[in-house]
Amino acid sequence: MTLKRVRLGTDSSGRPVIFDERTAYKVALLRKKFPKLVVVQGSYSDADASAGVHKGGGTVDFRTWNLTRKEIDAVVRYARAKLGLVAWYRTTAQGFDPHIHAVDAGNPTLAQGAKNQVAAFHNGRNGLASNGRDDGPRVKLGVVAYPPKAKPRNLIPPRRYVVTADRLHARRAPSMAGGKNIAATRKKGFRFTGRQIAVDPESGRTFIRAVARWYDATHLDLLASKKG
Ligand SMILES: [Zn+2]
Numbered sequence: 001m002t003l004k005r006v007r008l009g010t011d012s013s014g015r016p017v018i019f020d021e022r023t024a025y026k027v028a029l030l031r032k033k034f035p036k037l038v039v040v041q042g043s044y045s046d047a048d049a050s051a052g053v054h055k056g057g058g059t060v061d062f063r064t065w066n067l068t069r070k071e072i073d074a075v076v077r078y079a080r081a082k083l084g085l086v087a088w089y090r091t092t093a094q095g096f097d098p099h100i101h102a103v104d105a106g107n108p109t110l111a112q113g114a115k116n117q118v119a120a121f122h123n124g125r126n127g128l129a130s131n132g133r134d135d136g137p138r139v140k141l142g143v144v145a146y147p148p149k150a151k152p153r154n155l156i157p158p159r160r161y162v163v164t165a166d167r168l169h170a171r172r173a174p175s176m177a178g179g180k181n182i183a184a185t186r187k188k189g190f191r192f193t194g195r196q197i198a199v200d201p202e203s204g205r206t207f208i209r210a211v212a213r214w215y216d217a218t219h220l221d222l223l224a225s226k227k228g
Contacts (some may be wrong), residue, residue, distance in 0.1 A: 003057065003109055005044065012063065017042035020057035020109045022146045025202060026083045027060055029144070033082075034075050038063040040099055043109070051129070053101075053117060057109025062100040064089065073137075075100055081139040086121045088136055094128060103127075105141050150174040150198035152209065160223040161208055163190040163215070170213035174198035183213050191223065 003020035008027075011017050019027060019042050031037045041047055041061035045054045053059060064072050072089050079087035079102050087102035103114045110118070117127035126132045152174060163186045170183045186192075196209035197217075206217040 003107075005057070008039070008042070011042065012038065012040050015041075015045060018044045019060070020107065022107055023058050023060060023104045023109075025146060025148065026085055026104060026144060029083060030075070030079055030085070033078055034071070036066055036071070037075065038066065051113055052111055053103070053113040054111070056111030056114060058104035058107030059110070059114050060085075060102050062102075064098045064100055072100060077137045077139065080137060080141060082142040083144055084141045086118055086127070086141065088126060088134075094130075147175060148201040150200045150207070152196040152198035154196055155194055155208075158193045158195045159208075161192055161194050161210075161215070161220040162223055163188055163219060164221050165219035168215060168219045170215055171207070172212065172214070174207035174209065174214045175200045175202060186215070194220075 003022050005018055006021050006024045008017045008019065008024060017039050023043060027039065039060060040063045041054060043054055043057045043059045046052070047054060054061075062075070067075070076087040076089055079085035079100075084105050085102040086105050087100055089098070090096040090101050091098050103110065103117050105118045105121070120127040120131070121134060124134050124138070126134050150173075166188050168186045168190075170186060172183050192210040192215075194208040194210050194215075198207050198209070198214070199205070200207065207214040208217050208220060209215075
């Protein structure tokens with residue numbers, strides 16, 4: 001699959017932070033768990049100390065001076081075990097400004113250097129030129145479905161809704177990912193019976209389903225339920 005590039009502001013040095021969308025999603029999940037995390041380098045960047053590893057997608061560095069050692073270890077473990085991000089704590093002793101470096105294992109946009117680091121991880125190595133032992137937790141890499149799927153639940157009883165936007169596109173699936181799931185456009189005042197509700201994990205937006213179509217709930221009003 002092709003992954004779009006997304007820009008998430010600038011890093012601590014004023015360079016643009018750019019990720020492929022899958023890595024952006026994983027970084028968002030990691031930052032949801034560890035809100036103190038600050039990105040100091042994104043992907044598609046060619047910084048000095050990285051030996052081309054960040055040239056492609058799937059790579060990210062986080063600041064560590066604002067974290068305790070315990071927090072750093074927790075981030076590295078969670079990134080590996082839950083998100084499939086091969087993370088390492090890079091230290092002064094290894095010749096770095098200390099930071100957490102992570103590579104999205106299996107991401108199709110990785111530069112060769114990043115692919116080599118994933119292979120090094122699987123071989124129990126640290127992914128540096130020194131080819132030292134992996135100094136992080138030897139856990140099984142987690143797998144995160146991408147694009148993320150929403151989990152619909154039934155509205156019991158069904159509810160009546162009215163479209164409040166001038167025009168509202170319906171979708172065939174309640175997730176924003178992919179962007180090709182437009183089924184039809186409804187005009188303001190269109191009324192329908194909603195039978196399911198789902199939150200798109202990527203955008204955080206709520207969708208309501210009627211028949212085989214999903215409508216963005218931000219452009220709907222709930223009508224008073226009819227009796228019965
Ligand atoms: Zn890095």
